[in-house]
Amino acid sequence: MPPIVKLINILCLALGGPYFISMLVYPFYIGDWAHVHAVWETWQSLNTGALAFVASVVALNAVKYSEEKKRQRNFIAARAFLPQALSELCGYFEESSKVLIEAWERAKDRNDRCKTPLNAMLPSVPEVHIQVFKECIAEAEPKVGDHLAYILVRLQIHQSRLKSLHSDFSEDSYMIQIPQNIMSYIFALAELQGLVNQLFPYSRGVETFSRSNLKAEVYFSAYRSWDIYIEDQDDLRGFTERNHAKRWDNT
Structure with missing residues (x-):
């Protein structure tokens, strides 16, 4: 896997933890479902951007995985x-x-x-x-x-x-x-x-x-x-x- 993809994955994991706690764990801890829904609605733009970012990272990893498998098949043929x-x-x-x-x-x-x-x-x-x-x-x-x-x-x-x-x-x-x-x-x-x-x-x-x-x-x-x-x-x-x-x- 290219270093840039590894770096992006590490950043996702590093930022994903605090985001998950802030948007799901902590709101449930201090309030009920209505409070959680209110938090999500307040931060709707951030959540939309976060979901889009996660989707792009998943797509990037899928493409890289496909390219790596193709490279392996090509190399087996050449070898x-x-x-x-x-x-x-x-x-x-x-x-x-x-x-x-x-x-x-x-x-x-x-x-x-x-x-x-x-x-x-x-x-x-x-x-x-x-x-x-x-x-x-x-x-x-x-x-x-x-x-x-x-x-x-x-x-x-x-x-x-x-x-x-x-x-x-x-x-x-x-x-x-x-x-x-x-x-x-x-x-x-x-x-x-x-x-x-x-x-x-x-x-x-x-x-x-x-x-x-x-x-x-x-x-x-x-x-x-x-x-x-x-x-x-x-x-x-x-x-x-x-x-x-x-x-x-x-x-």
């Missing part, structure tokens, strides 16, 4: 397509990881000048999630909408980085590939995977949404799903632990 959109994003993340891993391995090889194209193909960006996310953001509760919007922002950054990185592996490129930069891209991709994973139970209607800070193990789990074994990658493990602490421990 029905959310699992498919999330699954497509996970597939896109897996294909993206192939590009990043190959680029990372080649950047670490001092004998590789990174002047030849990557073998991994640049994955196509899925489009179904855009409309689904848009509808969910419009209809969902604020914390869900904020989470989806944040994913979209991070996804756009990832897409831009991946496209630029893929094109930099060519004879015409003058870019020097630094392993730490690509490592940060892998870290950001793992964060995206973790954020998307948080939505799956909610998208299926199994649980209410609760956005919690991502644990370091969430990143390690994403790495393992992309065949990056963190036990053999001390540099990536250390990078993840340091940057994870900076990113989430202070939120």
Whole structure:
């Protein structure tokens, strides 16, 4: 319910008590029915205004209730397509990881000048999630909408980085590939995977949404799903632990 409607309801309750006592309880307490009728007649204009005000408040609450139910129905309809959109994003993340891993391995090889194209193909960006996310953001509760919007922002950054990185592996490129930069891209991709994973139970209607800070193990789990074994990658493990602490421990 919007704050302004809540405020109006609170004011109605706060003013309704004294009004009820003044117009009904107290007149009956000090007099008979004739006295009560005389009080009502004396304050007829006030009573008419009060009844009109109460009627308008009831109508306002009825409209807001109807709008809220409509919003909930629209969101249920939009959420029905959310699992498919999330699954497509996970597939896109897996294909993206192939590009990043190959680029990372080649950047670490001092004998590789990174002047030849990557073998991994640049994955196509899925489009179904855009409309689904848009509808969910419009209809969902604020914390869900904020989470989806944040994913979209991070996804756009990832897409831009991946496209630029893929094109930099060519004879015409003058870019020097630094392993730490690509490592940060892998870290950001793992964060995206973790954020998307948080939505799956909610998208299926199994649980209410609760956005919690991502644990370091969430990143390690994403790495393992992309065949990056963190036990053999001390540099990536250390990078993840340091940057994870900076990113989430202070939120």
